[in-house]
Amino acid sequence: MNEMTAVTDATAAKAPTLPDAQTVTFVKHWTDSLFSFRVTRPRSLRFRSGEFVMIGLLGDNGKPILRAYSIASPAWDDELEFYSIKVPDGPLTSRLQHIRPGDQIILRPKPVGTLVHDALLPGKRIWFFATGTGFAPFASLLREPETYEKYDEVVITHTCREVADLAYGKSIIDSLHEDPLIGEMVDDKVKYYPTTTREQSPKMGRITDLLRDGTVFRDLGIDGISPETDRAMVCGSLAFNMELKEILEGFGLREGANSDPAEYVVEKAFVG
Ligand code: A2P
Numbered sequence: 001m002n003e004m005t006a007v008t009d010a011t012a013a014k015a016p017t018l019p020d021a022q023t024v025t026f027v028k029h030w031t032d033s034l035f036s037f038r039v040t041r042p043r044s045l046r047f048r049s050g051e052f053v054m055i056g057l058l059g060d061n062g063k064p065i066l067r068a069y070s071i072a073s074p075a076w077d078d079e080l081e082f083y084s085i086k087v088p089d090g091p092l093t094s095r096l097q098h099i100r101p102g103d104q105i106i107l108r109p110k111p112v113g114t115l116v117h118d119a120l121l122p123g124k125r126i127w128f129f130a131t132g133t134g135f136a137p138f139a140s141l142l143r144e145p146e147t148y149e150k151y152d153e154v155v156i157t158h159t160c161r162e163v164a165d166l167a168y169g170k171s172i173i174d175s176l177h178e179d180p181l182i183g184e185m186v187d188d189k190v191k192y193y194p195t196t197t198r199e200q201s202p203k204m205g206r207i208t209d210l211l212r213d214g215t216v217f218r219d220l221g222i223d224g225i226s227p228e229t230d231r232a233m234v235c236g237s238l239a240f241n242m243e244l245k246e247i248l249e250g251f252g253l254r255e256g257a258n259s260d261p262a263e264y265v266v267e268k269a270f271v272g
Helices: 002-012 132-141 146-151 163-178 207-212 216-219 238-248
Strands: 021-031 034-040 052-056 064-072 079-083 106-110 127-129 153-160 188-194 232-236 264-268
Touching: 021 079, 021 163, 034 163, 064 079, 064 106, 064 132, 079 132, 127 132, 132 153, 132 163, 132 232, 153 163, 163 188, 188 207, 188 216, 207 216, 207 238, 232 238, 238 264
Parallel strands: 127 153, 127 232, 153 188, 232 264
Antiparallel strands: 021 034, 021 106, 034 079, 052 064, 052 106
């Protein structure tokens, strides 16, 4: 019954008069609460890998319901990919989770964000720290040639509650070597460090704890994080971002911005 309502909602979003409409080309449901999808890319849209845009659907009252979403595809891709949580009573995601290929969504073509290479000073190793759907901007940056041109080593950590929540991220990591554009550049540069907190897996625990007690460094054979060589990007919940900031500043890294590049940058993942 809910399904019927949902189909009607998604169909309603097809109204041909939508401003900034893009067409859904692919949808994949990873778990009951996580899905990714691809849409057509406006020809005029230029963005830097790691940035986000506002996307959404029309509400029942005819007004757009828009939320910030990191673009999970790299800047060179013909289409745009997004990775989303499904919040049962979330104003947008309760509807968005029912989109199907051929449906239309609204996409405001004004990309912004701080998780971009321009906001960091040159370094040797880059760390991408993600929880949950905070993986999305790194799905873009991991497929971005500039990442491998700029760094000798790329460490991506992803902490989720359960093993199944890691699946989207793992699929991106697994696809890197086969990627015709960046496969050879990736070589053995990427170190993937997935952890879970509420289900048994090879590596348990919050990444914040594993950084503080040095487990991450022992596991990866890395001496530590230093402002001379290491750069970092952080994307997760507000509490996660705050903790990571403190940890990175403890290692001597300073927060950067587009206008004032430094050693690390932070952005809050989309949550509702
Ligand atoms: P935990 O299960 O211990 O809360 P969520 O699904 O709530 O967005 O969380 C995604 C993942 O991020 C979970 O594994 C969660 O661990 C972890 N997490 C949440 N808050 C923090 C934090 N402040 N520091 C580190 N990890 C966190």
